Amino acid sequence: MNTVKDLLELALADGHGPRSDQIVDAAADVARGRRRLRRRRLASVGGVAVAAAAGVSVPLIVLAPAHPVATEHPGKQGVSLSPAPQGKQSIRLVAFTGDQPPGYQVADVPRGWVVQGGTPYALVIAPQGDPDTNVDSFTGKLVVMLLSSDASPPSSGTSVPVNGMRGFLDTQGDTQILIFQRPDGRWVDIQAPTSLGWDADTFAQFASGVQVLGNAQPSRG
Numbered sequence: 001m002n003t004v005k006d007l008l009e010l011a012l013a014d015g016h017g018p019r020s021d022q023i024v025d026a027a028a029d030v031a032r033g034r035r036r037l038r039r040r041r042l043a044s045v046g047g048v049a050v051a052a053a054a055g056v057s058v059p060l061i062v063l064a065p066a067h068p069v070a071t072e073h074p075g076k077q078g079v080s081l082s083p084a085p086q087g088k089q090s091i092r093l094v095a096f097t098g099d100q101p102p103g104y105q106v107a108d109v110p111r112g113w114v115v116q117g118g119t120p121y122a123l124v125i126a127p128q129g130d131p132d133t134n135v136d137s138f139t140g141k142l143v144v145m146l147l148s149s150d151a152s153p154p155s156s157g158t159s160v161p162v163n164g165m166r167g168f169l170d171t172q173g174d175t176q177i178l179i180f181q182r183p184d185g186r187w188v189d190i191q192a193p194t195s196l197g198w199d200a201d202t203f204a205q206f207a208s209g210v211q212v213l214g215n216a217q218p219s220r221g
Helices: 002-016 026-053 200-208
Strands: 093-095 108-110 113-119 122-127 142-146 167-172 175-181 187-193
Touching: 093 200, 108 113, 167 200, 175 200, 187 200
Parallel strands: none
Antiparallel strands: 093 108, 113 122, 122 142, 142 187, 167 175, 175 187
């Protein structure tokens, strides 16, 4: 058998081979071979343990699971990269058609909103069916007017140019305010409820379509 032969060779390699004048005891040689083989195996196991303790890299075989394991990452759902003010859905602009009162004109209005009316001091735009039809009431409405004659032009806020002219956007409570300068030097004051969800680009788009007519007047106070 190959196993017995191997054990005999290990016993002879151990330096205990028989002299030519001695009778070979095969059983004793097999026993010595088995002891030597056992010592080699123990030495091999001990070497791995020492290498691990010394921080030496020992190659290991890692068995992959039979089925992939799903990993959850909580807190990464529903991330919005560009939220509208107060997380509200932006109401987009649509072209305005129809008559407009004197003083101011607009090219666009929020979808579902109508021009309620106006005076030389302000143009008022509100949601269709708004029960508050008083054009002197600005709460929750989109209003276009000239900057008050006793107010100073803004110098701070988010810079929002309109038709290449200076403009500044600010938020006060539930109202967004864009004040921009016209080529004739006058400043236009646009106030909108945050419920419109407009960003700076939408505000600039609306403001670029605003016209100030000859009979428009700034308020005072």
